[in-house]
Amino acid sequence: MHVTIRARLLRILVLALAVLLALLGAAAAEQFSAYRNAAVTAANARLSVTLQTLVHALQKERGLTLGHLGGVRQFRDGLPARRRATDTARARLEAALRGRDDTVAAAVRVSLRRLDALVAIRRHTDDGTATVEEAFDGFTAPIIVLDRLGLGLDDVRDGRLRAACQALRILGGVKEFTAEEHALVLGAMPAGRFRSDDYLRFLQLRAGRLAALESFGRSATVDQRRRLDAALGTPDAVRALAYEGTAVRGGGRLGSRTLVPVTRWESMASTLNGLRSVQISLGRDIEDRAAALEGAARHGLLLFTLFALGTVATLGHLALDCVRSVSTPLDAVAAQAREMSGTRLPLTLVAVRHGGPGRTPPPAPLAVPGRAAPEVRQVAEAFDRVQRVAYDLAVQQAVLCRDTAELRSGAGRRERNPVRRRVGALDGLEREDADPAALA
Known part of the structure; x- marks a missing residue:
């Protein structure tokens, strides 16, 4: 069977076009994947900031609850407001999860179920049947689970963005270590000393916080480290670290005259607020970087599309x-x-x-x-x-x-x-x- 020149030309065109479209398709798929990765990272960063708001509220409620159970009666009046703040933060997180059916949202929903146990802890706190150890464990377990959720931020491709996500995750650990230390001290202050093995736990938490701070310095940028140093250099933060030094030097003994509970709580709350502000700024850094990557990927995808269309049109014209x-x-x-x-x-x-x-x-x-x-x-x-x-x-x-x-x-x-x-x-x-x- 004889093949015409026109048929041969069409064969060449179809083959060249198929190869070209395959190559352009692979490049476009890579650009689209980068675009999707940046968009998902930005969404997960916003979700992380909302989740950390809930963790922040839980940390404050835990400190106030443990101080109340430890014998500081002044803290009882502040519990209702703290609980409302926690419930509001949880409602905002659940609202942020609406419409999402990905694995990250599913993991957060499963973790939120652990907070249902707070109902019993709050009730036992009010009727006086709860202990410091039970309340500490009841709050700390869900906080750790929520704080350690990766939220897909470990799958970031861009090195700078991945480092920012790593710094945000480490800062969450620093903040939790700090909050747990303060909560243990508040719970032990009325007794003048740590109960049972709380002092050993206190030392472990202090060591973990120091190690996390060192790790943060390796992942964060100069500007991010400067923000953290500024948060830890405020008078309240310096005072809180001084209280911690007193507890360490006392070998587990706490002097109520040296550590005034209300002052200690105010210093703790101010320190956590400062760390929370650094968290929010890191979240904005991640969103800004992800938005820049998303825009660059969108621009690249548009260029690839125009190039593909132009190439196909050129081949057709030829x-x-x-x-x-x-x-x-x-x-x-x-x-x-x-x-x-x-x-x-x-x-x-x-x-x-x-x-x-x-x-x-x-x-x-x-x-x-x-x-x-x-x-x-x-x-x-x-x-x-x-x-x-x-x-x-x-x-x-x-x-x-x-x-x-x-x-x-x-x-x-x-x-x-x-x-x-x-x-x-x-x-x-x-x-x-x-x-x-x-x-x-």
């Missing part, structure tokens, strides 16, 4: 131009060549033979479209030369026939026999040359 300059003109020339060899040239040769030389004009050259390629024009010129040669031969044959006729009429009887032999030979040549099929 293929169409090739068809217009080669395939279509070649079809036209072939049709004319068939008409020339089958009809026009034989009729012209017959007209030359019977009409005599000089009376029949030469055949017109083949018409070539203006967009035809040089190769097509060369083919047309070759056909023109063929029909011109055939025409010239026909003219020569007509001239020969005329001379032969004159020779016959002017020869004498003495020369008739030799002339007849010459004329017979010429007639044989004439019959061969006059065959139109042979000339075609």
